Amino acid sequence: MSLLQVEGLGKSYNLETKVLKDVNFTVETGEFVSVIGPSGAGKSTLLRCINRMVEINEGKVIFNNLDVGSLKKKDLRKLRTDIGMVFQHYNLVPRLTVIENVLHGRFGYKTTLQGVLGRFSEEEKEQAFFLLQKLGIEEHAYKRCDQLSGGQQQRVGICRALIQDPKLILCDEPIASLDPNSSKVIMDHLKSITNDLGITCLVNLHQVEVAQDYSDRIIGLRKGEIVFDGKSALLREEQINHIYGTERRELITV
Amino acid sequence: MEMLRGGAQPKQTYIKRTRTGRINIKAGNKVELVTKWTIAMLAVLTIMAFFFFDYTGLQLERAITETAYNLKTMFLEPTLSHFSWGEAFHQIGITVGLGVLATVIGAIIALFLAFLAAENLSKPWISKSVRVVVAFIRAVPTVLWVLIFAIAAGLGSEAAVLGMLFHSIAYLVKAFSESFEEVDRGILEAMRATGSNWWHMVTHGVLPSTFTYLLSWTFLRFEINFGVAVAMGAAAGAGGIGFELFMASGFYFDLREVGFITYAILIIAIILEIVSTQLKNRYFPAAAKN
Amino acid sequence: MNEKAMRKSRWITTVSLIIIIGITYLSAVITEFNFIDSVATLPKALSWIFANLWITQETWERLPAILGKLNETIFMSIAATTLAAIISLFLGLMGSKTTKVNNVFSVLARLIASFSRNIPVVAWSLILLISFGQNSLTGFLALFVGTLGFLTRAFIESIDEASQSAVEALQATGATYAHIVNKAVIPQSLPQMLSWILFMIETNIRSATLVGILTGTGIGYTFDLYYKSLNYNAVALVTFTIVIAVIIIELISNRIRKVIL
Numbered sequence: 092m093s094l095l096q097v098e099g100l101g102k103s104y105n106l107e108t109k110v111l112k113d114v115n116f117t118v119e120t121g122e123f124v125s126v127i128g129p130s131g132a133g134k135s136t137l138l139r140c141i142n143r144m145v146e147i148n149e150g151k152v153i154f155n156n157l158d159v160g161s162l163k164k165k166d167l168r169k170l171r172t173d174i175g176m177v178f179q180h181y182n183l184v185p186r187l188t189v190i191e192n193v194l195h196g197r198f199g200y201k202t203t204l205q206g207v208l209g210r211f212s213e214e215e216k217e218q219a220f221f222l223l224q225k226l227g228i229e230e231h232a233y234k235r236c237d238q239l240s241g242g243q244q245q246r247v248g249i250c251r252a253l254i255q256d257p258k259l260i261l262c263d264e265p266i267a268s269l270d271p272n273s274s275k276v277i278m279d280h281l282k283s284i285t286n287d288l289g290i291t292c293l294v295n296l297h298q299v300e301v302a303q304d305y306s307d308r309i310i311g312l313r314k315g316e317i318v319f320d321g322k323s324a325l326l327r328e329e330q331i332n333h334i335y336g337t338e339r340r341e342l343i344t345v
Numbered sequence: 346m347e348m349l350r351g352g353a354q355p356k357q358t359y360i361k362r363t364r365t366g367r368i369n370i371k372a373g374n375k376v377e378l379v380t381k382w383t384i385a386m387l388a389v390l391t392i393m394a395f396f397f398f399d400y401t402g403l404q405l406e407r408a409i410t411e412t413a414y415n416l417k418t419m420f421l422e423p424t425l426s427h428f429s430w431g432e433a434f435h436q437i438g439i440t441v442g443l444g445v446l447a448t449v450i451g452a453i454i455a456l457f458l459a460f461l462a463a464e465n466l467s468k469p470w471i472s473k474s475v476r477v478v479v480a481f482i483r484a485v486p487t488v489l490w491v492l493i494f495a496i497a498a499g500l501g502s503e504a505a506v507l508g509m510l511f512h513s514i515a516y517l518v519k520a521f522s523e524s525f526e527e528v529d530r531g532i533l534e535a536m537r538a539t540g541s542n543w544w545h546m547v548t549h550g551v552l553p554s555t556f557t558y559l560l561s562w563t564f565l566r567f568e569i570n571f572g573v574a575v576a577m578g579a580a581a582g583a584g585g586i587g588f589e590l591f592m593a594s595g596f597y598f599d600l601r602e603v604g605f606i607t608y609a610i611l612i613i614a615i616i617l618e619i620v621s622t623q624l625k626n627r628y629f630p631a632a633a634k635n
Numbered sequence: 636m637n638e639k640a641m642r643k644s645r646w647i648t649t650v651s652l653i654i655i656i657g658i659t660y661l662s663a664v665i666t667e668f669n670f671i672d673s674v675a676t677l678p679k680a681l682s683w684i685f686a687n688l689w690i691t692q693e694t695w696e697r698l699p700a701i702l703g704k705l706n707e708t709i710f711m712s713i714a715a716t717t718l719a720a721i722i723s724l725f726l727g728l729m730g731s732k733t734t735k736v737n738n739v740f741s742v743l744a745r746l747i748a749s750f751s752r753n754i755p756v757v758a759w760s761l762i763l764l765i766s767f768g769q770n771s772l773t774g775f776l777a778l779f780v781g782t783l784g785f786l787t788r789a790f791i792e793s794i795d796e797a798s799q800s801a802v803e804a805l806q807a808t809g810a811t812y813a814h815i816v817n818k819a820v821i822p823q824s825l826p827q828m829l830s831w832i833l834f835m836i837e838t839n840i841r842s843a844t845l846v847g848i849l850t851g852t853g854i855g856y857t858f859d860l861y862y863k864s865l866n867y868n869a870v871a872l873v874t875f876t877i878v879i880a881v882i883i884i885e886l887i888s889n890r891i892r893k894v895i896l
Contacts, residue, residue: 144807170809171807172809174807175807175808176807176808182803184801184819185801186822186826187818187819187822187823188370188371191370191371195808197808198808198809198810198811198814200809203811203813206811206818207813207814207817207818213368216360217360220360229359232360233361233372233373234372235372255808376826376894379891380825380895384829387713387717388717390710390713391713391718393710394711394714397707397710397771398707398710398771398775399771401769402768403768403770403772405772408766411765411766412762439665442661442662442663442668443662443666443668445658445659446666446668449658449659480882483881484877484881484885485878486841486842488844489844489877492858494680496867498676498679502666503669503676506668507673507676507680553644556648560651572755575755575757575758576755576845579757579761579849580848584666587755587757590761591761594762594764600765603758606758610753610755610758611750611753614754614755615749618749
């Protein structure tokens with residue numbers, strides 16, 4: 092059984108335009124899959140349907156044998172603990188310390204009262220430090236997040252996702268706001284998460300070259316439809332042109 | 346899970362622990378400390394306040410039920426009994442007029458003072474002393490200014506406007522001078538380089554680039570001054586709708602009329618609020634304060 | 636700026652100036668305000684102020700009584716602000732786009748805020764005076780209601796700008812609403828909120844004087860008594876103590892603001 096199955100997924104925010112149209116794909120455990128496509132193709136929406144940050148209109152998302160669309164509130168919370176998420180703008184609480192932000196990833200396992208009182212076990216805290224060390228930012232643990240550079244903040248975001256102990260990590264444009272050096276560091280970390288820890292990664296990317304370098308498989312999205320799904324090596328110039336339409340030329344010059 | 350955990354302890358540890366040996370997750374800096382203390386102090390002072398209060402003649406239960414009943418009468422059955430619709434409009438006009446006069450005259454005076462207060466257009470000691478005077482003026486409540494002027498000038502619109510002027514000027518000097526200080530340093534430098542004198546710089550460099558801000562700030566002050574004018578009518582006999590409100594509740598005990606007047610004030614205030622919110626969103630996206 | 640835009644902006648400037656002058660003239664007519672008279676009274680008024688508003692030796696004897704009343708007023712402002720802040724926090728959470736529970740509560744919270752803010756504090760004082768009588772609670776409640784409206788609006792803005800993205804991230808980890816509010820929204824917007832609370836305490840001390848005159852409580856009442864009995868030396872002393880109190884509180888809050896913001 093695959094870790095993630097998406098069947099006939101459709102989504103629209105208003106009556107006129109459909110953001111996603113009949114999307115079908117599966118992801119196996121331990122895969123590193125990139126979703127590429129021009130902005131407005133529905134990449135972010137697709138990712139957010141998987142952990143139901145947006146409601147699903149049509150079709151089914153099956154994660155770990157659970158039908159995501161039909162889960163009740165409590166089960167949805169439990170599902171989300173199994174899926175980490177990394178954002179373009181890191182989405183940290185800027186005034187809190189790095190270590191506090193990492194521990195936020197444990198809220199899914201807490202009762203309301205435990206979370207509000209900030210009860211984290213020593214084990215959880217040690218694990219948080221271990222993850223920070225693994226991503227090379229342990230020395231900043233007690234700094235406020237707004238004092239960190241973009242690349243460092245994104246590593247905090249990854250730690251927050253990892254401490255959830257997830258089966259899948261969704262990354263929404265994780266390097267879109269970063270300079271080339273930091274981008275490489277972040278992509279290397281994501282890759283090693285899949286390789287060393289066996290956690291599946293589904294990454295939205297803008298840059299085709301990065302997707303080709305890092306992923307096992309690429310899904311090309313255009314106007315809400317999958318137009319390519321296959322091994323990275325099989326992605327050729329004409330398919331890229333098809334995914335990006337006329338926009339491709341502009342992208343190269345930018 | 347096991348894979349995520351470290352086996353051996355890291356060589357150099359950055360972990361901070363509390364005295365009991367638990368791992369600390371707070372930064373423990375000055376910001377947190379001051380925030381905590383401020384909240385604690387406010388809480389303590391609030392609790393203390395209720396011991397200092399003077400509860401003469403208070404019957405809480407009766408007061409609450411009565412107020413609820415009064416509010417119901419006011420808001421559900423508003424009527425006019427002691428004056429006509431025409432008179433009502435006239436009184437509202439007076440209140441708005443007081444607000445306008447205090448705002449416009451205040452803005453003109455504030456404009457000149459703001460040039461003196463702006464650090465990039467003035468000398469440090471002048472700017473400092475204008476600011477000190479402004480801080481002092483702001484500390485005296487408007488109603489006291491109006492009442493003090495009423496002794497010297499007699500009750501009437503002159504005392505009210507003069508009294509209201511003080512706070513308007515203080516508020517606008519602060520706002521205007523801050524707008525001036527945000528004018529691009531480069532513009533002023535370029536003008537100075539071409540040999541412009543101070544007046545040229547102000548009329549051709551500073552004023553054109555800040556004009557819309559100045560107008561918006563002036564309008565925001567007008568919104569405040571309308572409320573102040575209502576208050577001055579009630580508390581300092583300055584006339585207008587505020588005075589009628591005072592008479593209706595304090596002399597005639599006519600709750601229905603109080604209701605009518607309150608609605609009238611509410612409508613004007615909401616219109617002003619809508620306009621000023623739009624101005625704010627347009628010109629000060631980062632919500633101006635104070 | 637091209638020539639066309641420049642001409643247009645000059646045109647707008649001229650028209651708005653003409654409108655302002657027109658409105659000002661109308662205002663002067665309706666309020667029977669005379670510019671020349673008021674300019675003439677200014678020197679007279681100022682010389683009167685300097686001649687009469689002096690604190691004399693005997694007025695110092697009244698200081699303890701005045702300070703007692705000032706004390707009441709300060710406590711009234713702090714208590715009204717702090718308690719209003721607690722309610723405003725809930726209304727703010729309801730009203731903010733990022734943390735609202737549903738649209739009905741959001742609209743309701745904004746409506747309550749607008750209602751209590753736009754009905755002037757004078758009206759609240761007069762209404763409350765009828766049943767609560769001449770005591771501190773009347774003043775406290777009048778300030779409380781006005782503050783509630785103001786702080787709710789300010790808090791909604793603070794919450795909106797503070798934490799939208801972090802809220803999304805925490806939802807994705809499976810955190811509950813209470814976790815998100817307590818551990819992301821409040822920590823992030825607290826300093827801004829505290830700054831507003833401090834600002835409101837300063838404002839309320841000034842308003843408390845006004846409310847005091849109307850409801851016969853606190854320092855406002857003391858001022859009114861001396862004012863009506865023409866004891867201008869005492870009036871000067873009362874004014875002076877208020878100024879000192881407001882300035883001290885302003886200095887303290889500026890210090891706090893500097894650290895936390």
